[in-house]
Amino acid sequence: MPGRTTEFNETEDALVLSFMQYLQTEAGASVYTQRNYRQALHEFTDWYTTERKNPPAWLELKKLDFRGYLRFLGRGNYSRSAIQLRFSALRSLYKHLMRRGKLDTSPVKEIVLPKKEKRLPQFLTPEQTLALLEAPLHELTSARKEAEEPDTIDPAPYLRDTAVLEVIYSCGLRVSELCSLRVMDLDTAQRLVRVYGKGKKERQLPIGEPALKAIARYWAALEHPPSGEMPVFLANPNELRPLYPRLIQMNLKHYLEIAGLDSKLTPHKLRHSFATHLLDRGADLRSVQELLGHENLVTTQVYTHLTTDRLKQAYNDAHPRA
Numbered sequence: 001m002p003g004r005t006t007e008f009n010e011t012e013d014a015l016v017l018s019f020m021q022y023l024q025t026e027a028g029a030s031v032y033t034q035r036n037y038r039q040a041l042h043e044f045t046d047w048y049t050t051e052r053k054n055p056p057a058w059l060e061l062k063k064l065d066f067r068g069y070l071r072f073l074g075r076g077n078y079s080r081s082a083i084q085l086r087f088s089a090l091r092s093l094y095k096h097l098m099r100r101g102k103l104d105t106s107p108v109k110e111i112v113l114p115k116k117e118k119r120l121p122q123f124l125t126p127e128q129t130l131a132l133l134e135a136p137l138h139e140l141t142s143a144r145k146e147a148e149e150p151d152t153i154d155p156a157p158y159l160r161d162t163a164v165l166e167v168i169y170s171c172g173l174r175v176s177e178l179c180s181l182r183v184m185d186l187d188t189a190q191r192l193v194r195v196y197g198k199g200k201k202e203r204q205l206p207i208g209e210p211a212l213k214a215i216a217r218y219w220a221a222l223e224h225p226p227s228g229e230m231p232v233f234l235a236n237p238n239e240l241r242p243l244y245p246r247l248i249q250m251n252l253k254h255y256l257e258i259a260g261l262d263s264k265l266t267p268h269k270l271r272h273s274f275a276t277h278l279l280d281r282g283a284d285l286r287s288v289q290e291l292l293g294h295e296n297l298v299t300t301q302v303y304t305h306l307t308t309d310r311l312k313q314a315y316n317d318a319h320p321r322a
Contacts (some may be wrong), residue, residue, distance in 0.1 A: 015058050016041055018304050019096045028200035030176045031245070040089035047072060058097065063107045066090065068110060079115045087113055123273040128261055131168060132270075135255035136161040156221040156237050161251050163214035164233055164243065168267060170211035171195070172274035174244045175267045181232040188212055198294040205291060275303045 020038060023029040029037075043181045045070060048056040056065075066087075073083050087108065094106035124132065140158035144150040168178055185194040186207075193207045215232065217226040222237050231242035248267055256263045271292070278288050285301065 013055070014041070015097060015102070016045075016093065018100070019093050022096055023092075025033070028196070030174070030198070033178075036085060037089040037092065040086040041093065043086065044069060044090065059102055061107050063111065066108050066111050070113070070197050074114075083113055087111065105272065123276045124261070124265070124269065126277060128259070128271055131259040131278075132255060132261060133162070133165050133169065135258040136165070138285065139258055150288070154221075154237075156218065159214070159218040159221050160233055160243075161255065163211065164219045164248060164251075165255070165270065166211040167193075167207065167232075168270045169274055170208040171205045172271050173205075174198075174271065174293075175248055177293075178233070178241040179231075179243050179245060179248070182229050183226050183232055184228055186212075186215070186232065195293070197319070198295075201293065203290070203293055272303075279303050 007297075018038070020034065023034050023037065045056060048065070051068070058288045070083070070087075073086065078086075090108045091106065094103065094108050097103050098106060136158045140153070140155055143153050143158075147153050164178065165227075167173065167181075167229075168175070171193060173195065175198065177197055180196060181193070189206055190214065191209070192204050195203055195205055197203060218233075222234075226232065226234065226240075230240060231244040235243050235247060243316045252265070252267050256265055275288050275292060278291070279285070285303075288303065
């Protein structure tokens with residue numbers, strides 16, 4: 001049944017294993033995409049095996065097989081987003097097989113899916129963002145006040161978390177992009193940072209002075225500051241292991257609570273806030289698209305709807321003849 005996490009058998013699913021390897025080494029897919037696609041293909045394999053009494057022979061499947069799977073998901077009350085994700089994995093697998101010359105056409109190509117719900121991204125106001133950015137240092141101050149020996153409190157973790165939040169908001173980075181930053185990617189003189197986004201696409205972004213100063217304060221608190229190809233942010237000051245997404249998520253939840261904000265907000269919401277605040281202050285859509293690393297302008301346009309809604313609300317609230 002779907003939801004099982006059985007591993008793919010190497011002989012029966014060599015095509016899938018090849019696809020997963022491609023995602024990791026060539027496509028530069030995030031760990032989240034790799035995990036979600038692997039799970040989606042597991043679920044399809046389990047469903048097909050249950051229905052047909054044999055594992056799927058990927059090169060022989062027909063459109064009818066995937067229409068049957070779509071009906072099954074529909075009966076299971078899966079959300080439109082969940083269905084889209086599962087078929088995104090299947091489509092990507094078949095595109096990979098076609099690129100490798102295994103097939104001429106994809107049996108998933110013309111499957112019509114329910115349209116995905118349009119949801120505006122959540123974001124923080126500038127005032128809320130400032131409260132969040134200040135939260136780690138507020139906690140450091142509190143920790144020193146409560147400690148019997150304030151000098152024993154290591155400031156490095158708090159300074160690192162301040163710098164992390166500053167950089168995400170300053171540059172509009174994805175968490176995966178932040179975790180992969182190396183010292184050599186920073187050009188402090190030009191106030192630029194080199195980022196490797198989805199598909200390992202490189203882009204250069206401006207980085208604000210507060211973010212650079214936060215990084216400098218964090219490094220100064222380390223016994224051995226990083227350099228060269230070392231990560232900008234370390235998971236542990238005594239190791240060279242880079243900061244990882246799960247730790248950022250847990251820390252953010254904590255700092256949101258300290259700032260009196262919704263602890264369910266994700267690190268990606270800082271990226272949404274970055275884009276919204278830029279557009280609110282007159283940045284053009286194409287520039288924001290390039291800063292975010294969106295391949296299609298349509299992806300960025302969701303922020304214009306959000307900004308327009310806020311402008312309408314402000315007009316209705318403030319204009320005497322609205």
